[in-house]
Amino acid sequence: MDLGLRKQADRFPTKVFFTGTTALRKGVGVCYVQTAGTAANIDESRRRDVALPTTANHNAFAGIVAQDYAANASGQMIEIYKPGSVCLVETCLATVVNSSRKGLVVGGAGEFFYQGLDGPGRVLALQTVAVVASDDTGLVGPVGASVQDTYTIATRSLNSTAAFTNAAVGDRVIVFGGSNVDGSAPIVAYQETTIQTVTDANNVILTDALVDTAGDDLDVATAEIAFACVRGYPLVLALVEDLPNTTSGCVEYLGMLNNDTSQSMVGGTTVCIGGVTLAGGDAVATLADGTIEGEKKAFRLAGAMDDYTVTVTSGMMADLDGALASLELDGDGDVTVLQWHGNVGGGVLGAWVPLLNVGTTQA
Numbered sequence: 001m002d003l004g005l006r007k008q009a010d011r012f013p014t015k016v017f018f019t020g021t022t023a024l025r026k027g028v029g030v031c032y033v034q035t036a037g038t039a040a041n042i043d044e045s046r047r048r049d050v051a052l053p054t055t056a057n058h059n060a061f062a063g064i065v066a067q068d069y070a071a072n073a074s075g076q077m078i079e080i081y082k083p084g085s086v087c088l089v090e091t092c093l094a095t096v097v098n099s100s101r102k103g104l105v106v107g108g109a110g111e112f113f114y115q116g117l118d119g120p121g122r123v124l125a126l127q128t129v130a131v132v133a134s135d136d137t138g139l140v141g142p143v144g145a146s147v148q149d150t151y152t153i154a155t156r157s158l159n160s161t162a163a164f165t166n167a168a169v170g171d172r173v174i175v176f177g178g179s180n181v182d183g184s185a186p187i188v189a190y191q192e193t194t195i196q197t198v199t200d201a202n203n204v205i206l207t208d209a210l211v212d213t214a215g216d217d218l219d220v221a222t223a224e225i226a227f228a229c230v231r232g233y234p235l236v237l238a239l240v241e242d243l244p245n246t247t248s249g250c251v252e253y254l255g256m257l258n259n260d261t262s263q264s265m266v267g268g269t270t271v272c273i274g275g276v277t278l279a280g281g282d283a284v285a286t287l288a289d290g291t292i293e294g295e296k297k298a299f300r301l302a303g304a305m306d307d308y309t310v311t312v313t314s315g316m317m318a319d320l321d322g323a324l325a326s327l328e329l330d331g332d333g334d335v336t337v338l339q340w341h342g343n344v345g346g347g348v349l350g351a352w353v354p355l356l357n358v359g360t361t362q363a
Helices: none
Strands: 013-018 029-032 049-051 061-065 076-081 086-090 101-103 122-125 141-152 157-159 172-180 191-200 203-206 222-231 235-240 251-255 268-273 283-287 296-302 308-312 326-329 335-341 351-358
Touching (some): 013 061, 141 268, 172 268, 222 251, 296 326
Parallel strands (some): 251 268, 268 296
Antiparallel strands (some): 029 061, 086 235, 122 235, 141 157, 157 203, 172 191
């Protein structure tokens, strides 16, 4: 009996070209760059070039980076593990073996955070990684996280109930997105800082001020953000999901702005960071038509607000009796999941159809 083989699960490595210039960490996720070259020409680099996940490539998950790579101004060949592999994955949350699922964050450094939809771009933890115990100094693992909590700009203080019970000076704080509480400022872009002071289990002071998308310090009293607090770069053994002919679409975080008319990414999960009082009018987004038969789209509102409205370009009610024109989310935890049906003989032609609805008003 080959006991060594029994201790090693399947991995499916391949070589790809990372088009970015930054360093890469073992365990982060990357997506294919499918726009390489001229569209009319044969160009196999469209399934060889990869980049960190963005709203342009989120439906083309490639795999998990197999080892650390130093920055390279020219880009570089790297090894990744393709969907279906069992490998180490960087996550920002505690996990429970064979239970916790984590989705790849769009716009970040390739970390896995909130669950998201099923398919490539999501992983199933095969290891339990608990939060760091306060007396385990130096242990690498998740510390705390919140999908929506409060940052006070003047004092650089971050408030989240019990999130910092195990936090220590120097722990990383990763901000995935957000907006100020009256919806008047640009969203907080993805950024990373550290903890300068642990005030108590609910409050810490950050080393650096958070900035808006223009790189300027936020200029209002408070902001609502989605963040994770971790010590080191936690890795967890995980199965990289591989469901044929589908994709999770990854997970994006959107801050809510006054009279916002921005479009959410098509497919995948959009987590709307609420908890704000929009002073200038509802945030209104447009959901464009899907591109893949069976493609799924999820919206989740984290923190009550009034209101986040999604205009559905082409939609049909679940009972197929009438058009689905809009979705309105206003309560903490409101969720809706849609599926795109198009170009299917005898079926619904060209429409988003609801699969799940919790609290969301459909019209």
